[in-house]
Amino acid sequence: MKRDTKHTPQQVLSPLEKSKLKIKVCGMKYQDNIESVAALQPDYLGFIFYKETPRHFDTKIPEIPEGIKKVGVFVNEDVSTVIEKINEFKLDAVQLHGEEAPYYCSILRSTNLLSKPIEIIKVFSIKDEFNFEVLEAFENVCDYFLFDTKGKLPGGNGYRFDWSVLNDYPSTKPFFLSGGIGIDQIDDIKNFIVSKASKYCYAIDVNSKFETEPGLKNKSILREFINKLHNKKTMNYNVDDKGYYGEFGGAFIPEMLHPNVEELRQNYLKVMAEPDFQKEFDKLLKDYVGRPSPLYYAKRLSKKYNTKIYLKREDLNHTGAHKINNTIGQILMAQRLGKTRIIAETGAGQHGVATATVCALMGMECIVYMGEIDIARQAPNVARMKMLGAKVVPALSGSRTLKDATNEAIRDWINNPVDTHYIIGSAIGPHPYPDMVTRFQAVISEEIKWQLKEQEGRENPDYVVACIGGGSNAAGTYYHYLHEPDVGIIAVEAAGLGIDSGESAATSVLGKAGIIHGCKTLLMQTKDGQITEPYSISAGLDYPGVGPMHAHLSKTGRAEFLSITDSDAMEAGLELSKLEGIIPAIETSHAFAIFKHKTFKPDDVVVMSLSGRGDKDLQNYIDYFKI
Amino acid sequence: MNRIVSKLNEDKKLLSIYFTAGYPEINDTVSIIQDLEKNGVDMIEIGLPFSDPLADGPTIQDSSTAALKNGMTTEVLFKQLEGIRDTVSIPLIIMGYFNPMFQYGVEAFCKKCQELGVDGLIIPDLPVDVYHNEYQAIFEKYGLINVFLITPQTSDARIRYIDSISNGFIYMVSSASTTGAKSGFGDEQTAYFERIGKMNLNNPQVIGFGISNNETFTQATKYAKGAIIGSAFVKHVTKHGVKTIDSFTKSILN
Numbered sequence: 001m002k003r004d005t006k007h008t009p010q011q012v013l014s015p016l017e018k019s020k021l022k023i024k025v026c027g028m029k030y031q032d033n034i035e036s037v038a039a040l041q042p043d044y045l046g047f048i049f050y051k052e053t054p055r056h057f058d059t060k061i062p063e064i065p066e067g068i069k070k071v072g073v074f075v076n077e078d079v080s081t082v083i084e085k086i087n088e089f090k091l092d093a094v095q096l097h098g099e100e101a102p103y104y105c106s107i108l109r110s111t112n113l114l115s116k117p118i119e120i121i122k123v124f125s126i127k128d129e130f131n132f133e134v135l136e137a138f139e140n141v142c143d144y145f146l147f148d149t150k151g152k153l154p155g156g157n158g159y160r161f162d163w164s165v166l167n168d169y170p171s172t173k174p175f176f177l178s179g180g181i182g183i184d185q186i187d188d189i190k191n192f193i194v195s196k197a198s199k200y201c202y203a204i205d206v207n208s209k210f211e212t213e214p215g216l217k218n219k220s221i222l223r224e225f226i227n228k229l230h231n232k233k234t235m236n237y238n239v240d241d242k243g244y245y246g247e248f249g250g251a252f253i254p255e256m257l258h259p260n261v262e263e264l265r266q267n268y269l270k271v272m273a274e275p276d277f278q279k280e281f282d283k284l285l286k287d288y289v290g291r292p293s294p295l296y297y298a299k300r301l302s303k304k305y306n307t308k309i310y311l312k313r314e315d316l317n318h319t320g321a322h323k324i325n326n327t328i329g330q331i332l333m334a335q336r337l338g339k340t341r342i343i344a345e346t347g348a349g350q351h352g353v354a355t356a357t358v359c360a361l362m363g364m365e366c367i368v369y370m371g372e373i374d375i376a377r378q379a380p381n382v383a384r385m386k387m388l389g390a391k392v393v394p395a396l397s398g399s400r401t402l403k404d405a406t407n408e409a410i411r412d413w414i415n416n417p418v419d420t421h422y423i424i425g426s427a428i429g430p431h432p433y434p435d436m437v438t439r440f441q442a443v444i445s446e447e448i449k450w451q452l453k454e455q456e457g458r459e460n461p462d463y464v465v466a467c468i469g470g471g472s473n474a475a476g477t478y479y480h481y482l483h484e485p486d487v488g489i490i491a492v493e494a495a496g497l498g499i500d501s502g503e504s505a506a507t508s509v510l511g512k513a514g515i516i517h518g519c520k521t522l523l524m525q526t527k528d529g530q531i532t533e534p535y536s537i538s539a540g541l542d543y544p545g546v547g548p549m550h551a552h553l554s555k556t557g558r559a560e561f562l563s564i565t566d567s568d569a570m571e572a573g574l575e576l577s578k579l580e581g582i583i584p585a586i587e588t589s590h591a592f593a594i595f596k597h598k599t600f601k602p603d604d605v606v607v608m609s610l611s612g613r614g615d616k617d618l619q620n621y622i623d624y625f626k627i
Numbered sequence: 628m629n630r631i632v633s634k635l636n637e638d639k640k641l642l643s644i645y646f647t648a649g650y651p652e653i654n655d656t657v658s659i660i661q662d663l664e665k666n667g668v669d670m671i672e673i674g675l676p677f678s679d680p681l682a683d684g685p686t687i688q689d690s691s692t693a694a695l696k697n698g699m700t701t702e703v704l705f706k707q708l709e710g711i712r713d714t715v716s717i718p719l720i721i722m723g724y725f726n727p728m729f730q731y732g733v734e735a736f737c738k739k740c741q742e743l744g745v746d747g748l749i750i751p752d753l754p755v756d757v758y759h760n761e762y763q764a765i766f767e768k769y770g771l772i773n774v775f776l777i778t779p780q781t782s783d784a785r786i787r788y789i790d791s792i793s794n795g796f797i798y799m800v801s802s803a804s805t806t807g808a809k810s811g812f813g814d815e816q817t818a819y820f821e822r823i824g825k826m827n828l829n830n831p832q833v834i835g836f837g838i839s840n841n842e843t844f845t846q847a848t849k850y851a852k853g854a855i856i857g858s859a860f861v862k863h864v865t866k867h868g869v870k871t872i873d874s875f876t877k878s879i880l881n
């Protein structure tokens with residue numbers, strides 16, 4: 001493209017295009033931070049080559065996505081140095097922040113020493129007023145103007161000038177608006193965009209107001225800013241302040257439970273934020289549970305399916321599954337709320353064991369409700385709970401599985417409203433349970449991030465995969481990736497004997513919005529609104545609903561839901577045992593069966609939540625395979 | 628005027644009976660209602676059965692399961708109630724869990740209730756704030772009274788809030804429990820009844836849970852406008868069938 005035709009009057013932005021106002025994030029410094037900010041797809045990233053600032057850039061620019069222009073910022077630098085830097089860092093633009101003359105700009109424009117043409121942005125600082133006449137000499141030698149706040153420093157003063165000065169802007173050259181812009185000014189910017197002064201405003205330039213320290217940008221605030229600026233209704237996958245995930249969640253509870261649930265709602269975040277709580281939680285996870293759990297590269301499995309598979313080894317936690325992350329958190333919560341008696345429901349018995357374990361640890365009374373059928377198919381876990389001092393009460397109503405055990409636990413809580421805490425074992429139930437359980441389980445993805453960084457050089461895998469009963473191991477595995485669009489989320493449900501067999505637990509396919517155990521979520525039910533009895537070979541997935549977060553992930557398409565039959569799951573469990581020497585819980589086996597149904601690319605990094613070990617299921621494996 | 632309100636205005640203590648629709652037999656609904664009225668009952672709660680009745684004890688769980696097995700559904704109940712106002716004039720309230728109503732469509736459900744002459748609803752798992760924010764206008768459009776529960780643990784501030792949103796009576800759960808769990812009242816309950824009495828609420832209170840005979844009925848109505856009997860009545864029809872409703876009501880009211 002030829003220079004002098006570059007910015008013809010068509011460049012003037014219509015109000016519609018204004019919504020696509022460009023964004024420049026300036027003052028980038030650290031490699032990791034550059035990568036993570038680049039993932040937000042700003043239009044420009046700025047690197048300051050001026051030595052007298054804490055944001056001075058002196059390392060290498062990592063690979064960043066195409067379409068993001070790299071801007072070098074200079075203050076009265078030698079032209080030859082500028083040219084050198086442009087070539088060395090493959091800059092797309094330079095921003096001249098000093099007293100560079102028009103002549104200086106025209107050298108940069110006409111030199112044949114550059115490997116590719118660049119954009120030239122000339123900066124002018126404005127205090128309360130500005131003499132726009134100075135612009136004229138630059139009209140033909142630069143591509144953009146940038147208006148910044150005049151202060152002690154050449155840029156980065158961190159406060160705003162009065163944008164109405166731009167009412168008198170005499171030029172048609174597109175300009176960058178800069179100087180102390182932060183998330184608090186979103187409304188001002190939106191007002192500005194519709195004002196006359198903004199007619200030629202081309203981009204918004206941000207820097208210090210998005211930093212946790214000079215040069216280190218806060219990605220989540222930046223994301224919010226960019227989304228708000230582009231009027232993008234940001235999809236929020238976390239719970240909102242009313243306890244909902246989109247249309248799902250809430251607290252549909254009888255009044256009898258209100259005091260308990262309300263007490264928890266008012267306190268859970270406060271308690272979790274207490275340094276003393278965090279210290280005790282972290283210490284128990286480390287010394288008692290054995291965290292961090294390894295992130296293991298499964299070489300033979302990877303080879304077989306021609307992709308890169310990592311296993312997050314929750315099976316190596318004390319008691320053999322992820323469930324204990326949550327029970328440790330909740331028992332500490334119960335203590336701080338002054339509760340002395342603990343109740344829980346359990347399906348596979350893993351949550352019951354994890355609850356009985358922490359109750360033994362803390363010397364608290366423990367009652368576990370378990371469906372009569374599950375008691376029969378998970379005998380080893382029943383024995384463990386009893387050894388740990390818990391009372392196991394059979395749920396005799398309905399399908400006599402997890403759903404009914406949960407009903408019984410809720411009834412117990414209604415009858416014991418003052419001294420009892422109900423440790424729900426999955427990301428289900430009335431708000432705040434789904435969020436609280438998710439936060440306790442979030443340690444899983446917190447660890448995956450740094451572990452993957454160590455092994456693969458990046459925090460984000462291409463996929464995270466987990467099986468879903470109520471969805472607690474899944475919620476923990478996804479949590480820190482929910483808002484990372486480059487990470488695919490795969491949720492694996494139990495299809496039982498097959499989706500259409502009438503014997504299934506694949507809620508995302510068979511369910512519709514309804515209310516179960518105090519929350520609105522996807523639910524398997526009759527046309528009349530009666531909850532259907534699910535079926536799966538695995539007691540831990542045998543639940544007619546999913547947690548509200550997952551209902552939202554399904555509804556919005558953020559997660560891909562797959563359903564796996566009993567037989568595929570059993571085969572996958574056997575395969576993992578033979579290939580990697582790891583016998584998984586049957587719940588977990590469902591997640592591993594996806595490789596038979598979905599093909600990944602050879603360089604895809606797929607992180608699997610290995611939610612639990614198979615000891616408790618040995619008899620089922622023996623019976624199934626006639627071992 | 629809504630029949631519930633007129634009934635509450637009568638100068639007497641009210642006996643309200645809960646039964647599970649479709650139990651013991653699918654077609655018992657109408658005859659139970661008629662017999663209850665004939666035998667001096669003031670108000671009726673028709674239980675729409677639900678697969679997972681969280682706030683109920685074993686008696687009502689079992690009658691609900693049996694009713695569903697008998698084929699009871701929302702549609703069937705509405706069909707049975709067609710023409711009920713030709714023979715019955717006391718207030719009728721449907722008591723059920725929220726999910727079946729939600730699936731039917733809350734507005735369609737309310738509309739149908741109005742058509743049939745149902746006067747109010749009790750939905751234990753529809754919290755007052757969700758009702759207030761999302762459904763109150765619909766209920767009012769169809770002239771339905773929604774009844775909320777309070778328990779000994781409900782704070783005074785919340786009771787006032789519930790009172791402000793109620794337009795019939797307040798269902799005072801006698802103790803922290805599921806239905807049918809306890810029988811009889813101790814000092815703790817009477818202290819709670821007195822405490823609520825002293826609050827001078829706008830809406831009269833009707834006490835439920837733990838009322839099973841003449842003694843507990845008399846005790847409860849000393850403190851409240853009326854009392855609701857559920858599990859004890861369900862137990863009675865389980866044991867003695869639906870032909871002896873008069874002996875049950877007599878034992879309460881004698």
Ligand SMILES: Cc1ncc(COP(=O)(O)O)c(C=O)c1O
Binds near residue numbers: 351425471541612
């Ligand atoms: C090993 C294992 N994985 C997964 C689950 C399913 O629960 P959730 O979906 O809450 O992770 C269970 C439940 O018992 C389990 O024991």
